[in-house]
Every structure is written in C-alpha cells, then in structure tokens.
Amino acid sequence: xxxxxxxxxxxxxxxxxxxxxxxxxxxxxxxxxxxxxxxxxxxxxxxxxxxxxxxxxxxxxxxxxxxxxxxxxxxxxxxxxxxxxxxxxxxxxxxxxxxxxxxxxxxxxxxxxxxxxxxxxxxxxxxxxxxxxxxxxxxxxxxxxxxxxxxxxxxxxxxxxxxxxxxxxxxxxxxxxxxxxxxxxxxxxxxxxxxxxxxxxxxxxxxxxxxxxxxxxxxxxxxxxxxxxxxxxx
Numbered sequence: 001x002x003x004x005x006x007x008x009x010x011x012x013x014x015x016x017x018x019x020x021x022x023x024x025x026x027x028x029x030x031x032x033x034x035x036x037x038x039x040x041x042x043x044x045x046x047x048x049x050x051x052x053x054x055x056x057x058x059x060x061x062x063x064x065x066x067x068x069x070x071x072x073x074x075x076x077x078x079x080x081x082x083x084x085x086x087x088x089x090x091x092x093x094x095x096x097x098x099x100x101x102x103x104x105x106x107x108x109x110x111x112x113x114x115x116x117x118x119x120x121x122x123x124x125x126x127x128x129x130x131x132x133x134x135x136x137x138x139x140x141x142x143x144x145x146x147x148x149x150x151x152x153x154x155x156x157x158x159x160x161x162x163x164x165x166x167x168x169x170x171x172x173x174x175x176x177x178x179x180x181x182x183x184x185x186x187x188x189x190x191x192x193x194x195x196x197x198x199x200x201x202x203x204x205x206x207x208x209x210x211x212x213x214x215x216x217x218x219x220x221x222x223x224x225x226x227x228x229x230x231x232x233x234x
Contacts, residue, residue, distance in 0.1 A: 058161025072099025
C-alpha cells in the first residue's frame with residue numbers, strides 16, 4: 001500500500017481533532033514568535049490559523065510568505081493559511097512552498113465559479129487542502145457548484161479586515177445549510193467574533209474549525225483561555 005500523501009495526512013489530522021479551536025497568530029508577539037507558538041501548542045492548539053491580508057482586498061496589510069516560513073520552522077502543527085488577497089492565483093504555490101497545509105481563498109476575488117474551481121484544483125494539485133471563504137453578504141449560491149469539490153469552507157462571521165465588529169449570525173445559517181448537504185464533505189470553519197458567547201452556537205451549527213483571535217490572546221494564560229472555550233463547545 002502506498003503512503004498517504006500530505007493532503008490526506010492533513011485531512012486525517014484535522015478530522016481527528018475536530019471540533020478544534022484554530023488560534024489566529026495575528027495578535028501574537030512576532031518578536032517572540034517561537035515562544036508564542038509553543039504557548040499555543042501547550043495550551044492545546046491542534047492547528048494554527050494565519051491571516052494574510054494584502055491591503056487591497058481588505059484595507060489592512062499583515063504578512064506574507066516569510067511569516068508562514070517562520071511559523072513552519074517553529075511547529076509541526078498544520079498551518080491553515082487564509083488568503084485575504086485579490087490575486088491568490090499568483091501566490092498559492094509560494095505559500096504552499098512556505099509551509100501552508102491548508103490554503104483558503106475568497107470567492108469574492110474570482111470572476112465566476114469556474115475560475116474558483118480552477119483555483120481549488122490548483123491548490124489540491126499542490127498537495128494542500130483547498131478552502132473557499134465567503135463573506136457575510138455572499139450567498140451560498142455563489143459557491144454552489146464547487147462546494148462539493150473543496151476541502152474546507154470558511155464562513156466569515158465578520159467582514160475581513162475590519163476590527164471591532166459584532167458576530168454576524170448569518171454564518172450560523174450557512175454552517176447549518178452546508179452541514180445538511182449530503183454532497184459536501186468539507187471541513188466547515190468559522191472566523192470572526194468567535195468567543196465564549198458564540199463558540200457553542202458555532203459548533204452546534206456544524207463548525208469543525210473555530211478561528212479564535214482576541215478571545216485567546218487578550219488573556220494572560222493561553223491555557224486557561226483554551227480550557228474556558230473548550231467547555232463551551234457543543
């Protein structure tokens with residue numbers, strides 16, 4: 001029997017962990033990235049979420065391949081890389097080579113579902129899990145033709161790139177609808193405003209992966225924050 005490829009191995013690791021808290025490293029202290037990642041691992045992280053913002057698709061700019069490469073050197077955890085950028089097709093190979101295990105692109109940057117399907121196929125050909133993200137105003141119909149062929153669907157519960165937003169419950173409706181679709185075998189992920197008050201509703205609606213930022217980083221102890229959040233998962 002041939003050994004499973006990297007994509008299959010990543011899928012198996014995430015399936016074994018789900019439902020899993022996916023801490024975003026966006027608010028970490030980058031001067032001590034290795035120590036920050038070690039603290040997250042010790043707290044219970046089974047994967048890490050990396051938010052890449054290009055300053056065009058979203059107004060903020062975060063980081064690129066160099067931080068992904070640095071994170072890869074610090075951990076063997078799966079790296080879930082969320083590309084909030086206008087031309088992900090130009091960079092998916094570079095992010096995969098930098099160490100991304102999951103690469104998620106936005107529906108909103110593609111002309112149509114055919115272009116989105118080609119991008120998903122490209123990511124999968126690179127031996128990574130391919131994800132599609134949709135913003136709160138984007139209806140599920142926009143990904144209807146490709147939902148069954150991707151590995152992950154990220155339902156944004158806030159508009160990406162803007163701070164201080166409240167949790168948009170439309171994400172719960174999308175998660176429930178996707179979970180009920182027999183043709184969809186993708187991991188369901190939610191990102192934005194996931195905290196002690198909302199995390200239980202997210203998992204009850206069908207979320208496998210829960211991206212958490214300030215709900216972890218704002219405390220003194222990552223371990224305590226993880227434990228508190230875990231008690232709310234349904």
